[in-house]
Amino acid sequence: MNNININNQKGVTLIELLISIVVGSIVISMLMSILIMSLKVKATFDANNKMQNESYYIVDKIQFNLLELGPQEIEIETVGTVTTVTISHVYDIAIDNNNVISRDYTITPIIHYIIFDSSLNTLVYQTDAGVILLHSSNVSISSGGVDPVLQLINIETPGLCDFTSTSPCSEGILKLSLLIEVNLDNGGVIEPKLFVTTIII
Secondary structure, three states, rough: OOOOOOHHHHHHHHHHHHHHHHHHHHHHHHHHHHHHHHHHHHHHHHHHHHHHHHHHHHHHHHHHHHHHHHEEEEEEEEEEEEEEEEEEEEEEEEEEOOOOOEEEEOOOOOOEEEEOOOOOEEEEEOOOOEEEEOOOOOOEOOOOOOOOOOEEEOOOOOHHHHHOOOOOOOEEEHHHHEEEEEEOOOOOEEEEEEEEEEEOO
């Protein structure tokens, strides 16, 4: 018969096994909480980045269209829930045979519109070619109750113009106060952020 020495056997006791399970669980739960925190930070960063990109896209699209238009008259009007900024190109520069520069009003005026509808929370740019939504379809624009979304600031001599159809201004500053809210595909909503910018016209 074999003699077995009980004191010489190597192995893990039940207490050591329990301690290792508890320590392993603590380490895994710490790693999981770090992972969850990193995912939340990334989601917040992505949401802020998307809203900022939306505001940049809106401003870039308006500036591009204005640069192509060459605006000479600006007016603003609010009717009900719709605010419309009308931007017109009403004359071309002409040079006659004597090299005299003058304004040629015989052209057909080109008129563009920037339209904000507070009931639909949409901002569009309208030309003869059609209407362009200035933001993604899952984004809504509102004023946030501070300033109007579209506002014109007079930089001409006071009293010469007031941005109305009877007294349009030839230049001004378009101030955009955009409270941007992104609606996610899963039905969630990213907390709205306010972006304020100006465009010189």
